[in-house]
Amino acid sequence: MEQAVATQTVQKRAMPKRMVNSYVNNQLMGLSKEQLLLTVYDIAITGCQQKDGDKAIRAISELISALNFEHQDIAIGLFRLYQYAIDKVREKNYDEVIGILQGLRESWATAFQQAA
Numbered sequence: 001m002e003q004a005v006a007t008q009t010v011q012k013r014a015m016p017k018r019m020v021n022s023y024v025n026n027q028l029m030g031l032s033k034e035q036l037l038l039t040v041y042d043i044a045i046t047g048c049q050q051k052d053g054d055k056a057i058r059a060i061s062e063l064i065s066a067l068n069f070e071h072q073d074i075a076i077g078l079f080r081l082y083q084y085a086i087d088k089v090r091e092k093n094y095d096e097v098i099g100i101l102q103g104l105r106e107s108w109a110t111a112f113q114q115a116a
Contacts (some may be wrong), residue, residue, distance in 0.1 A: 034112045037066065041105035044085075048094040048101070056089045056097065078104075 031039060040062050047056030064082045067075040081104070085097045 034108075037063075038105060038109060038112075040066070041101055041108070045098055045101050045105070048089065048098045051092070051094055053089050053092065056094075057086055060086050060089070060101075 040059050044056050044059035044063065047053070047059055060082050064079060067079055069075045081100065085100050088094075088097045088100075
């Protein structure tokens with residue numbers, strides 16, 4: 001009997017998180033690739049602002065996985081910069097990483113606006 005009550009309590013607590021995750025997934029699925037890229041930058045920047053190294057590293061890792069190495073010069077440069085940012089997050093040098101990511105995000109946002 002106690003186990004059933006505990007299971008129901010856990011399920012009730014977990015349900016709102018599932019609902020939030022579903023909402024977030026739906027929001028992300030509706031974004032263009034440009035909006036999604038800017039959102040990942042926002043997540044990485046927020047992770048650094050919150051001093052949440054895991055969140056920042058996961059987001060930067062997503063940026064790395066999105067690189068298109070058919071354009072080697074750009075991709076390799078960004079890869080090195082992202083790797084440097086990850087190293088700085090591990091050193092807890094969040095302010096430096098915020099500066100790097102904000103600069104890159106602004107550059108991408110400007111490029112997307114000019115292309116539109």
